[in-house]
Amino acid sequence: MVRENPSGVSPKHSLTRRALRLAILRIGLVSLSAGGISYYVNSTSIEREVTGQLLLSTEQSLQRESLPFQEIKELQQNFLNEFAETLARPGTKATLVDDFQQIFYRHEDGSYTQRPQLFEGQPLADGRRFARMSATYAPDVVPDDDVKARFALSYLLSHKYGSSTKGRLFNFYGVVPEKGFPIYQDADIAKVFTYSGPEALKLETYEFYARGFGTLGNDTLFTRMYWDFSNNAWMTTIATADVADASGKHQILACVDVLLDQLMNRIAKPAMQGAYSSLFIADGEGTLIYHPSAMEQVKSSAGEASIRSLKLTQDYPLLEVASVLPPGQAQIVQTQDNIVAMGLIPGTPWVLAVHYPRSLMTPAIFDNLFIVVVLGLLTLLVEVFILRSILQKQVAIPLFRLIQATRRLGVGNERPYLERLPTRSPDEIGELARAFAKMAERVQDAQAHLELKVQDRTAELEEANRQLYELSTIDGLTGIANRRRFDEALISEWRRGVRADTVLSLMLIDVDHFKRYNDHYGHQAGDDCLRSVARTLKDHALRAGDLAARYGGEEFVLITTTGVGRALDHAQAVCLAMESLALPHAMSPFGVVTVSIGLAVMPFTQEGAVSDLLKQADQALYSAKARGRNQVVLAGPW
Template identity: 60%
Template sequence: MDLRHSLAGRTLRLAVLRISMVVVCASVISYVLNRSLIEDAVRAQLLLSTEKTIQRESLPFREIRELQQNFLAEFQAIDRDPLQRLALVRSFDDIFYRHDDGSYTQRPGLFEGQPLGDGRRFAHMSATYAPDIPPSDDVKARFVLSYLLSHKYGSVTQGRLFNFYGVLPEKGFPIYQAADIAKVFSYSGPQALQLETYEFYTRGFTSSKSDTFLTRMYFDSSNNAWMTTMATPDVVEANGQHRILACVDILLDDLMERLARPSIEGAYSTLFLADAEGTLMFHPQQMEAIKQTEGKASIQSLHLGAYHPLLHTGGQLEPGKVVLVDTPDDIVAVGRIPETPTILTIHYPRALMQPAILQNLAVVAALGLVTLLVEVFLLRSILQNQVTRPLQRLMRATRAVGATAELEKYDLPVQSEDEIGELARDFTRMSERIYEAHERLESMVQQRTLALEEANQKLAALSITDSLTGLANRRHFDKVLGEEWGRAMRSGSYIMLAMLDVDWFKKYNDHYGHQAGDECLRCVAHSIQAHASRVGDLVARYGGEEFVLIVTSTNPDGAQALVQSICQAVQALQLPHLLSPFGVVTVTIGMAATVPLPSDQPTDLLQQADAALYRAKEAGRNQVVQA
């Protein structure tokens, strides 16, 4: 009999068609599910990575803004004191001298560190004053005060910031930096200094606002680097004029280098200002255009139509917020860096997901093909041995009935029911094997699920823990501070915040090495943690050698005693510190406590503790000062 028209042939063709349809449907479902799962994982990773990036990149800008605000506050306090203003006017001629063209600069040798007659030194401080406005006593007082405060804040931030300067609207320009501007700038010739052409000067003194702003990025040929200026003007006076402008120039090369390598492999980043034009600060394909336009290239001027939705979304974001935007080619995380008007976008090309999706699809298709071949082979064997051949014998015997009555010589399929029963038993055994394989697969899935949950729990713990000290990290501290603040406000109880700083830690690091410095921080952290073990207390690493402590208590005296005991306990560790006046490692602590009111903010308490820490350092360190 022709197999193509037999019962076995039709059964095999139907089996092939059925299994092929199952494989196709399973492949389609697998493709859709895998694409959805992979895309969801990419979105979650992209969102988390971008949130961490913008928070990290905001730290230097936050530090600069706080320094500038402190500078302006100190400037205003001194500027309002008539006696101190008289002393400043008298110091004008000690610090500056007049050139033939009417301009002023610092006296020779001051920049190099030579002392004044009263012993004061102002290394790395230079200044220049325009010749077109003769200085009045008011200008002299402000010029000297800006010079003194620029040196104070610049020397404190040396090594972290490129420079620090306070500019007067009368074109007085004292600056703390490595280069002497008195030797670089002049008021004549083709390279004459014209402050009114600088963006920070015009924006700072023509606006009635006192908000901190960033200028467009520009390429500084003298430093061969991209830069931007962060400036904060003081509050305008009744006449609508500013008296001082605090500025810091920021090198952007390190920022660009970090943005060029996002933590997600295959992704790329862009950075632009949240202005109407979308002024570009970093774009991997547009850096030449940015340089040629001296930092004026923008999304609008370069006609980057695909970035218009990103510019619109970024302009509506609050600082620190991140959202995902879908484009035809990419999944884009859009976030606004706190303390800045800049928008960071991290693009993940959708094409990067295709290899993983196709790989999973290939596995499903291969399994389906193997299953098809195995089932066709088994089905063909069973049909031939237990259906086709017995039927053929029966057909031969049936044809012979009419020719002879001796049917006994034919092997008739009289036991056909037993064969069908055997087939049923074979199918049952095959089903049991499939069930066992399914059970093993379910067990493996449960094991993988438990392992994934355990990994997620570890990841969650790592995200709130400082890897060096084992304490809570800055992010967890910010969260707990907000929660404890709200709880204290509801219950009317005290909340105390202490900021602890390891004294002369940079000297310790330089002398003993970074490994010893890390071990020192761990020892200090363990000592602090040992004294803050009550429910509700939190010890966190705030950054570098700084720690913070949150204590919730109805007894302020108890909190004061706790903090004092920590200060004594650290000294009692007797960790040698040859470059410290105390001979051992010590900490300085500033603390503040309050019963929160609805009008207060947690940052108020943080600022009070920081100010107390500053006073404690000024008073000689290794002590506790309460705000």
């Protein structure tokens, strides 16, 4: 039986077949165009995303890795300041020369080391202990009293700073230019270094010594990394010298040896999967500290291998950027094979580079391209069937509404446009509308949830920043404000006083005979004593603008905004309150722990500066000590 063709049109030339042929042609053209556009968009988008993640993770690493070096530089500067202040005190040199005689022992070759058993913790005659402290002094310069005083003071301060940072720093030592240094560490250098034979110690050949004492300034320097066979680890030395005198001579060099193993381990595991990191010095040659494929060459060259010497040509573009990098800020460098985020670790001459191979992006680009092409083909094939089976009215209007809804999806939180969708239609368009409505609800809910999550994360970050600021301004021993917080508050109160034309008073407070207290009762009792003083001062910081802070060692400060009469009463009340605590002090003529207070009051109607107020308070404190301690002395013409 033959079916009739009422249209009279040959099946070969039917509208259906022509529409199908045109649709197939369009499918091919659209798929090719969509594939090309998708490839470009996807590659650009993925590269942008990778670049953003690289920048963020690298800058976070730069800030994280800078923290220990900032601490070291601050400790070294505190060491140098305390060294200079101690030497400047009247009568200190004679005491230090006496300490030198107690601590050090002269050998037959003219060199000096610490006395036997001191390193193991045996006390001196006065009860002081210096466990883990050793020292060596070259025999080619006979020490006079000045050298003895400086060497003894370096020994005392190296023990103080080294023991306080035990567990955080590998060691701490102060070097005198006469080629001697005491050091706080686990190994006794007195048993390691000698001054004769092929292994004789020649301190002047060490990089930190030559560079530290070879310049007039006091900028912190980092030596090239070196392999320490005694510790079987990579190390670098961070050194800061004091300011040279008029003759160009330094008195002391504060040093810390830093183990690099943990830093290398962290660098070896960048946050982005598939990436790798390198670390080098911004010296034009790119002297390597860490590179995953060159550590054997670095070790065999004693730390002198560099990007140029190893001809790592793929990293040459990094050297051009390294010299102009701002500290702590990452920049992107495009190389032939990698996308590299690099930045200078703040406070160091080191450049951290995180390399992301471009080859890692290729699978994702082609996966997205495949999905786009397949979806395009499927969509256009569905369109072919729609042309044959669905009327314009049943398709065009609902699709138009879906398009409008799609464009408005995610714009604002109102959803009235969903009500116009043909969700009640029983056909595929209705199903699509219902599915879209559910998806739109989820998108809106997800967007709202994301906004709340962003707000929560922002609040958490602000709280973390606040806590970090508080930690950086609180003295770790006493729990009150530290020197940094005091400096900020003093300048702030000074400026406010200038604007308001008020009076600012400053108490400089020193615990009487505290060294004797420490020597007699021990450092733990000394710490407890300082905490008691801090609590007393905090209890007397009565007004909103008052601030009690630890100034350094056994010295404290108290800022108030009261006039002369009330400030003097306030200072005397502090002095009396401290004595009333009745903390036993067998080595004090008062029998209890007392304080001496230097009080300075400055109205802002007279000319002056913050340094003048500090200087007056310091002079008043000196007078209080000279008059017998346990009293308040008011500075100035009052």
